[in-house]
Amino acid sequence: MTTDLDTAITRAFREESGQVVATLIRVTGDWDLAEECVQEAFALALRTWPRDGVPAKPGAWLTTTARNRATDRIRREAVGAEKLREAAHLAAAAEPEWDESGVHDDRLRLIFTCCHPSLPLEGQVALALRTLAGLTTAEIARAFLVSEATMSQRLVRVKRKIRTAGIPYSVPRSELLPERTAAVLGMLYLLFNEGYSASAGTDPMRTDLSAEAIRLSRILAGLMPGEPEVLGLLALLLLHDARRTTRVDEEGTLVSLEDQDRGRWNAAEIAEGTEILETALRRGVPGRYQIQAAIAACHTTAARASDTDWVQIAALYGELLRFMPSPVVELNRAVAVAMAEGPEAGLELVDKLTADDNLPGYHLLPATRADLLRRLARFDEAADAYRDALALAGTDVERAYLSGKLAETS
Numbered sequence: 001m002t003t004d005l006d007t008a009i010t011r012a013f014r015e016e017s018g019q020v021v022a023t024l025i026r027v028t029g030d031w032d033l034a035e036e037c038v039q040e041a042f043a044l045a046l047r048t049w050p051r052d053g054v055p056a057k058p059g060a061w062l063t064t065t066a067r068n069r070a071t072d073r074i075r076r077e078a079v080g081a082e083k084l085r086e087a088a089h090l091a092a093a094a095e096p097e098w099d100e101s102g103v104h105d106d107r108l109r110l111i112f113t114c115c116h117p118s119l120p121l122e123g124q125v126a127l128a129l130r131t132l133a134g135l136t137t138a139e140i141a142r143a144f145l146v147s148e149a150t151m152s153q154r155l156v157r158v159k160r161k162i163r164t165a166g167i168p169y170s171v172p173r174s175e176l177l178p179e180r181t182a183a184v185l186g187m188l189y190l191l192f193n194e195g196y197s198a199s200a201g202t203d204p205m206r207t208d209l210s211a212e213a214i215r216l217s218r219i220l221a222g223l224m225p226g227e228p229e230v231l232g233l234l235a236l237l238l239l240h241d242a243r244r245t246t247r248v249d250e251e252g253t254l255v256s257l258e259d260q261d262r263g264r265w266n267a268a269e270i271a272e273g274t275e276i277l278e279t280a281l282r283r284g285v286p287g288r289y290q291i292q293a294a295i296a297a298c299h300t301t302a303a304r305a306s307d308t309d310w311v312q313i314a315a316l317y318g319e320l321l322r323f324m325p326s327p328v329v330e331l332n333r334a335v336a337v338a339m340a341e342g343p344e345a346g347l348e349l350v351d352k353l354t355a356d357d358n359l360p361g362y363h364l365l366p367a368t369r370a371d372l373l374r375r376l377a378r379f380d381e382a383a384d385a386y387r388d389a390l391a392l393a394g395t396d397v398e399r400a401y402l403s404g405k406l407a408e409t410s
């Protein structure tokens with residue numbers, strides 16, 4: 001029973017904390033106060049839910065409790081009539097206020113606030129991951145390869161900038177949307193990937209983040225229906241999500257794309273994603289998300305793995321490099337070239353990446369090299385490369401998969 005309750009509380013935190021924090025930021029205008037009151041609400045849940053049971057609507061319970069905590073704190077700290085009026089407003093606040101954009105989703109407002117052009121890019125990403133995805137400061141610090149203390153200071157500075165610059169908690173007017181679009185799309189993609197990675201066993205409690213990213217992308221597509229990259233992102237998320245449940249088997253082992261059960265892929269999401277992608281491409285303004293969605297469509301619309309058009313995928317990765325000149329894209333292109341032209345052609349590209357040392361610590365580089373060497377029957381070299389990849393892998397699921405591949409080389 002205790003385990004079930006702990007799971008319910010953990011799930012409530014993963015699923016509801018971002019929304020509750022976003023709502024508290026809207027009604028208080030104070031990021032630190034909002035986060036602290038939400039933490040207090042969860043602490044109270046830990047004390048009272050074992051006695052009273054889990055509420056039918058945990059999110060509503062947490063929002064009300066956190067808002068009451070904020071009201072009490074403002075009243076205790078009140079100096080003069082203005083603070084008392086603020087507390088009275090907060091106590092009455094329940095529904096989001098309408099703004100000129102007509103968008104009333106607190107999380108989307110929060111994304112646009114984080115993506116204000118006056119904020120540093122790293123600060124935008126870190127703040128969104130902290131408030132939207134519920135990542136701890138330590139987790140964000142690891143993602144940025146900095147110390148927890150350094151990341152904590154970054155978060156303090158960016159929140160201070162929002163407060164002192166008076167950056168509004170709102171979706172901007174339509175003429176101001178383009179200057180934030182790229183950053184907002186990047187945030188939504190990060191949010192989706194956090195949940196998508198969880199679907200492969202890294203943290204089952206975070207899988208809901210993928211659905212949330214898709215939901216917010218739909219809202220954004222409605223807000224900006226003429227922006228092809230917004231449609232491209234939505235298409236990409238749907239096409240990826242269609243394969244989510246087949247990425248691991250019943251034992252929790254990673255399943256490669258070519259070995260996944262295509263009959264279990266979500267046909268409705270594939271059809272919708274493909275249709276949205278075609279709408280975006282007809283605009284004739286290509287971009288990174290549309291190209292990635294086109295690559296995903298090449299995979300998901302192939303009836304069998306052997307039907308995959310690897311020549312087209314390799315060409316698309318070449319095009320993607322114009323928009324995203326990164327070694328990760330180059331590595332993905334090398335895989336596609338290997339599938340289209342043979343493992344030797346792909347290995348030549350991978351060896352160049354290895355020599356350039358542009359992906360230090362990235363386990364997929366030696367893992368890809370190992371796979372190509374194995375396909376060329378160079379088993380001793382493949383085994384060494386798999387061991388290199390194992391030393392860099394970050395999760396048990398990844399290590400189990402690589403260990404299985406290493407065993408195939410002996």
